[in-house]
Amino acid sequence: MEAMPPAAKPPASPFTPLDFQLVLLRRMADHNPDLVADARRTLGVSIADMREANRRWQAMLRSPRPRAAAARYRSILGTPESVRARTVGDLECEALLWPVPLWPDLRFEVTLAPNGAVWNEWLVRAPGAPGPEPRTLDDLTPWSCTVDEAARAFAPARPLEGTAPTRFGLSFTAPDAAGVRRSCVAKFTWGLLQRVGVTG
Structure with missing residues (x-):
């Protein structure tokens, strides 16, 4: 009897903005597990979901043919909400900003150097949103x-x-x-x- 060919693996589901928020939370869990647990409940996801999103993110970063960082963010988060000029030292850079539903007053910012390389990627206050004024x-x-x-x-x-x-x-x-x-x-x-x- 002929051996049956191995079943094809189902295609991986797209990596979504929700998955990306779980990646952000996974890194924060080392410092503030209670806040992260509350955020997971808000998003309706489990610890396993968060770990799986982080595993897939790490696999993307370590792929033999990784996508350029800016292209990766565009594919996951879509078209930036806004694009702004940003001066970093002597360089004229471009800052791409995306909304992050978990933190409505923040934006995820990716700063691109003139050659297109990602110089920085982190959360910033949304343009026009009132920020805190810590004094102590x-x-x-x-x-x-x-x-x-x-x-x-x-x-x-x-x-x-x-x-x-x-x-x-x-x-x-x-x-x-x-x-x-x-x-x-x-x-x-x-x-x-x-x-x-x-x-x-």
């Missing part, structure tokens, strides 16, 4: 502000290299509830504040 350490709660907002509020802030491409740090001083200025390190994932530690 107590105002720096998880998910309350972006890198740019914290850096402006507690200038001069010094950028710190993150432990992964999606992570970023800031070192600055800020007053505590009693008005005593403290040395701090803030940790961000995908540009959104995750936690603040007092170092002095």
Whole structure:
């Protein structure tokens, strides 16, 4: 009897904007698992869904023939909501912004260098949306502000290299509830504040 040919694998479902939000959450779960769990419930997805979305994302990044980052984001998130000129040092860059339903006041921003390479990719405040105005350490709660907002509020802030491409740090001083200025390190994932530690 002839052996039956192996069944063809069903085509993978498209990677959707919902899947991308799960990728953002997966990285944030290391710092704020309770907030991430609440966000998952809002989206109606399980831990397994989040892990699977992250697995597929990592597979895309590590593919032998990976798609250019800007093209990858366009294929997943669609046409950018807006495109803005952005000056980074001496470079005139282009910033592409997409809405993120989980955080209506934020946008996912991808900054492209003049040669089309992705210079940065993270969450920023939506154009025209009122941002927070943190004044003390107590105002720096998880998910309350972006890198740019914290850096402006507690200038001069010094950028710190993150432990992964999606992570970023800031070192600055800020007053505590009693008005005593403290040395701090803030940790961000995908540009959104995750936690603040007092170092002095």
